[in-house]
Amino acid sequence: MSNPAYITLSRQSALVRELTGLANNVANATTNGFRSEGAVFSEYMMRAGAGGDGISMSRLAGQYLDTRQGDLVRTEAPLDVAITGEGYFVVETPAGQRLTRAGSFSVSPDGVLQTTEGYRVAGDGGAPIAIPADAGNIVVAPDGALSADGRQLGRLWIVTSDPMLMAREGDAMLKPEAPLQTMQGPSVRQGYLESSNVEPVRAISRLIEVQRAFEFGQEILSSEDQRIRKSIEIIGRGR
């Protein structure tokens, strides 16, 4: 194949990767606390510099985490909490501390606040939050403090970290690569869950764009094929 075909192919494979990301966004359009992902394309220079042809390929260089607020959905469950604005809940997993925006919590049999996957939710400074079984109505204050019948139970640890340095891990959790900073003045709401921040309309319109761009690439490939055929034909005839 010739260079134009390789360049087009590099773009096609990047588009297929973007489609994968879009499909993941749409599949998670109802995952609580899910953060939409966006693709960043970059140029990849081949044989750059003096004497080189300077072929520029395209590739998927990175993805960014869309940190916009998802819609709050009212559930009225006392242990459903949503963060409004910045911040993440800290979850203690066997592999270390993870961040999440999915605030659908419950109480473990040993009386500790946990996520739907059974991991402990960290209180201030990383301590678990104990909730006695005979606790009556649990109230979560806007600053994340939990109390039952006027008795303090602990406070949800809400942190910030560099969103560009967070790796996705599945189960609506993110792995922070930068140090955690305790957030000043967080705002949480009890009885609400934050839904996914994927905007289906935007995802589908980008999907159509990706699809058309891919088809356009196929056109370039076939016209390139035509060009090579024709030149072989002409060169062949000239002999």
Place this chain on the structure above:
Amino acid sequence: MQALRIAASGMDAQQTRVEVISNNIANMSTTAYAARRAEFVDLHYQQVRPAGSITSSTGLIAPAGVQMGLGARASTIAVQLSQGALRATGGDLDIAIEGRGFLEVELPSGEAAFTRDGALKQTGEGRIVTSDGYPLAGDFTVPNDARRITINAAGEIFAYFDDATGGQQIGSITLALFANDKGLEALGGNLFRETEASGAPLIGEPGVEGRGALRQGYLEDSSVDVVQQIAELIEAQRGYELNSKVVTAADQMLAAATQIR
């Protein structure tokens, strides 16, 4: 083409949601039924280029990585044990729990099960049983010559006889609390069973230590909010369609790719 499988996982998730909603709507008149809610999480991520990988010999790092998500899955179908509205029935053996807690009943196997359905009946032998005939835990029988019985908020049962003015206590009903209500296993027939996730039941007198009070002559309605369920049904249906749109796009791209020459 992973997009096909990812979209399929999304369609699967939405289908689960429709199934949960249809079960909720089917139980909109079931006594003390607690609405269920399907919750989803994202699947694992394939690390194509980890965030923070070193991009030059001077130690520069990539500010953002490339990670390919693999779709969504249902994480839990959580029971939302919220208080349903109380409906006055006037029945002596209709009791509603106002607040947290479960009535304990004995299954034919001897195992304990728990319910919030307080539509109780009396057998010929004077035992108090559920609509399915499972006896309520506690060692008491209602005497055959009792004119009527009353149950107070603390669960004490009094029987009244023709020849006496005052009531006579014949026993009391206890309530069970669980550390994690969401961890109970639903058995059908309005019954739940304790699991390792729910923790052991804390059995005691109603109205104290976080347990709800009993209300005689009332039944608890289903907590299903039909309007909310229908709104969610529409959402789930649209979600399904969006995922199918991704399948179509991926399919067409695949068809275009097979025509590369």
